Amino acid sequence: MRPSPRAPGPVFSTASVTGILVLACIVGPTSPGQSRGGGTTPWNFPEPFANDARGQNRETPSPPRVFFPPHPPPLGVEVVVPRGGNAPASDAPGRLRAHIGEVYYPQLGARSARAAMTPTMNEKLASYVELRDKFLGELRDHVHGIHEADTETRMRMNAELARVQTPALVALEETADRIRFELYRSPGLGRDEFDWNNAREWKLGGGALKRPREENALQEYQVIRAAAYFQDGLVAAQRRLLLEVAMEMEDRIFRADSLPMREYGFVFFSPETSRVRIPAGLPQDALARLEGYEREKTALKTEIADLVYAVDARMFVSTRARDLADLAQRQSARLESLEELAEDVRVALVDVAALRRPTPPRAVPESIDMLLQEYQRDREALQRRLVVAVRAAQAAVPPAATQEPAELAEHRERLAVAVETATRTFEQQNVGEYEALQSDMNALIEAVGRFIPEDDEVLLQASAEAIITAFLARQRREEAAFEYHTAVLEPGLSPPQRRLLFAGAQRRMALPLPGGEPYPAALPGTLIPLEELRK
Structure with a gap:
């Protein structure tokens, strides 16, 4: 431990x-x-x-607010968290820190902020987290335990654990998706107060938004981001890809005064929403595999986003869900092969010096x-x-x-x-x-002092509080970096294992929790009558 x-x-x-x-x-x-x-x-x-x-x-109870999770930083980019008076205020429920990376995060945040979690919901959530953390602990112990082995040995041992864990992790992800659904959908035909679409009076491509798509960029961004969590008909892989689409749109819409992350060499990889800086001088074989992966992934994301936009103005929820479910069925084989392409890229990147694994932190008794x-x-x-x-x-x-x-x-x-x-x-x-x-x-100070390098004069002369704070923060950063890298680039692990480890690494990062947003109703920034929006 x-x-x-x-x-x-x-x-x-x-x-x-x-x-x-x-x-x-x-x-x-x-x-x-x-x-x-x-x-x-x-x-x-x-x-x-x-x-x-x-x-x-x-x-x-106050009007419901929805809470979307923080974005994971690119691999190798340290998160700088403001402290004290410089830290941005956030009304996000503190319990959300333990659920970063989960598909039910917005629904849990909305209910927690309204004290609307029932005992049954809390029991299901606690059981899920207990099982999730059990598998995560096993996986963490495994990857830390074999880090000194050679690549071939690690790949073999990773594959052995994957055969054992993956069926259970697939079932675990299905449980998380059921929790996602239950936290915002009322039984029967009741009013779904925590559904992002419940009170939304505007639709993409309809009424006041019946105009060229590029003019609806802000509204489309909101719909795409929310669809990853609230839209029926999508499968889990499509939801994760939609999160990348939303991050790309956010990069274009809200960072007009700076270069997009892509311009700095960062590309989305696997697990979804992870980003890796591709070094210059990549071997031709590795570059060709990466480009093939990116082409297919971009094509899939475009198809999903285009259909989400196209069906948003449909009157009936069931119609939208049916059309998206049809797309999920058509994309099924390609979504599976995308993971295979990603594994091919990992194998090709094993010997790239700039992407070698970081050293895990020294084990603490x-x-x-x-x-x-x-x-x-x-x-x-x-x-x-x-x-x-x-x-x-x-x-x-x-x-x-x-x-x-x-x-x-x-x-x-x-x-x-x-x-x-x-x-x-x-x-x-x-x-x-x-x-x-x-x-x-x-x-505690005496025990921790054994892990402080003798040449670290600043820390050795610090107060007890500073020593403990610095030591634990260093452990957190180093473990997060090692586990992020392992989840993204270590060959041999299964996709569910990668997602589990990647989410766990994010929870180690002490990412600032974004504040809540009002659920959408009337078109933002307008006073357009409801009857006009329904035309």
Whole structure:
């Protein structure tokens, strides 16, 4: 096991621990990280203290908003996440971090933000994630365990594991697709509140949008992106290809002042939405295979996108779904052969120096992970009790008698005094537990210090907090880079294994979660009457 890539808060003294926990009560939960085995580590706050962004404790439901996932960066491009006041605000539910790369991500985000996940839905989701993380843990252990073997040996061992895992992973992906459907479709003929198309009054090529296709680029982008998650009739491979189409459209529409990613040498590869920078001087055989793969993939994407555009104005959902299902049947063999073409490209790229595998991070003993979990568990337990004590002290302060500025200022002062007094009392009553927490941190620092290079003077002279933070962040980056590269370029793995590992690598990256968007209704930026849109 490797430690979670989330750093615990600093623990230097009883007072500092208390201050951190009080501040945490005010600021709100952090996002969960990823453990080596694929599951999330609960760095987020205990559920009773979660904020509204996670869909808890919300009394009045707001209009539904849809949340689309972050794009994976190209292979080898490090994600720079702003910190502190420079970080963009996002209302995305924190639980979505554990579901990046999943086909049900938008539906889960919309329901979570409205506190509309039923117990049955949560149970199905938990069962799915548990099984997903089991297979992901097996796959991660496998690829890390054979990384020193030669190419031929790795290919053989990858193929052996693929024969074992692939049937179960195919069934797992089918489960994920059923969850996707159930999270936005009501049983029977009920109103599908979380269907992206539910309240949309405009259609591509119809009414006010009955004009040349290029003039509907913004609306088409929205439909293409949403179709990958909400359109009936598509098969999973087509949904993934539509995501690439949406990313390409986004590149053209929203980055008009900069060059498209393609101009920097990045090409979409496999698994879908992964991108690789193709180096100059590629061997002719490898280049020919890559070009053949790209031609076929582009042709498939064009056919799907063209039909999604063409059927959008159809009146009946069933008609659109039937036409798209017919296309899925016609493309079935070509979609399968596309994966074979990708594998041919991988084999041809094995010896290209610029695309060689990165070195995986040094394995960290399981004892460090156990130390981290122990510290984490004790810290959260203490945090729960401190939250209760502070809130009780605040509740005991009488409200301001009037809304006069002076009276309000005095009330704020009384609240501050109450918090300070409650904190000091809690500290005195629980000094033994704080000392135990300090001991856990000291042991963790000592264990982690063995993995810091002796010439890393900056880190060695840093504070305990900085050491833990830097160490875990480095582990996360290196593991994500190794697993991304393996998912995309390592020969021998099956397509479902690649998708599983690729999604897991994305969850390691601490990608910023995009905020929610209103579900579409009237044509954006217009006041066109509904009857005009229906012409």
